[in-house]
Amino acid sequence: MVQTVSDQMNVETDIITLTRFILEEQQKFAPNATGELSLLLNSLQFAFKFIAHNIRRAELVNLIGISGTANSTGDVQKKLDVIGDEIFINAMKSSGNVKVLVSEEQEDLIVFEGGGRYAVCTDPIDGSSNIDAGVSVGTIFGVYRLKDDSSGSIRDVLRKGTEMVAAGYTMYGASAHLMLTTGRGVNGFTLDTQLGEFILTQPNLRIPKNRAIYSVNEGNSYYWPENIKKYIEDLKKPQDELKGKPYSARYIGSMVADIHRTLLYGGIFAYPADSKSKNGKLRILYECFPMAMLMEEAGGAAVTDKGERILDILPKGIHDKSGIWLGSKGEIERFLSYL
CATH class of the missing domain: 3.30.540.10 (Fructose-1,6-Bisphosphatase, subunit A, domain 1)
Incomplete structure (x- = not known):
């Protein structure tokens, strides 16, 4: 040739x-x-x-x-x-x-x-x-x-x-x-x-099904419900499937940057509602929905704090907010087991 x-x-x-x-x-x-x-x-x-x-x-x-x-x-x-x-x-x-x-x-x-x-x-x-x-x-x-x-x-x-x-x-x-x-x-x-x-x-980007990385602002942990506190604490413990290593924490504080890393490498990103922000912090129409659609189309998942599919939410106002968990399907399934 x-x-x-x-x-x-x-x-x-x-x-x-x-x-x-x-x-x-x-x-x-x-x-x-x-x-x-x-x-x-x-x-x-x-x-x-x-x-x-x-x-x-x-x-x-x-x-x-x-x-x-x-x-x-x-x-x-x-x-x-x-x-x-x-x-x-x-x-x-x-x-x-x-x-x-x-x-x-x-x-x-x-x-x-x-x-x-x-x-x-x-x-x-x-x-x-x-x-x-x-x-x-x-x-x-x-x-x-x-x-x-x-x-x-x-x-x-x-x-x-x-x-x-x-x-x-x-x-x-x-x-x-x-x-x-x-x-x-x-x-x-x-x-x-x-x-x-x-x-x-x-x-045709695909997110890995599992990855031992979590991304969340732990500065808000005092205000989280007990099940979320337990979920995050359990990630920090030695994991049998990781040969005794815990999950790695990665948090930038810029949603786009954190989601971009999660989409490429896998893992889970979360911004849950808490006692300080009872409806969550991220806006449904222009933050939660687009990121959830991307995650699902890449083979991942996106749910609310209660485990409901993000894309099934029906917003009542243009600036409505929600708690959100999104990332690799396997990591979302693990989170759901704590509900």
């Missing part, structure tokens, strides 16, 4: 960009589709690139620090929160395919003019409290198709997570990593800043 010049130089010339991936997926699974979702996903990737650009420059252009305002749930907003929110609003508005937008940074949902047929729920910059320390942050998103008889209202998003048509996150760290699902598995992309394109680097 004759080697090409690119083979000899070890240069990959047939790369799969996110745009190419989206179009090929549409042709393969929905050849008669309108292409609106494909266009929406392309608008999303522009927002991710723009946010990544601003995060890389944040300290140089004075985007570090607080803005002096609070968001919909009372969290103090960082300057990047505000910038990220504006980027997302403008990208979704200009796409022409989004009718409804729910953002963590906005108290009410936004309804755009035009004939868009999709609703997007997002946390534009999750983990922004860590940005000053250079810790990885990210954007989380979930996408619904509007109900057939809807012209855009709150009922388009107050739905079970099982009705989402796409979900994912982009983590901004040493590189920008996008994890995306449209209901047919999970695919990972990495932003090539020279090309300005997200490149497919982790096709």
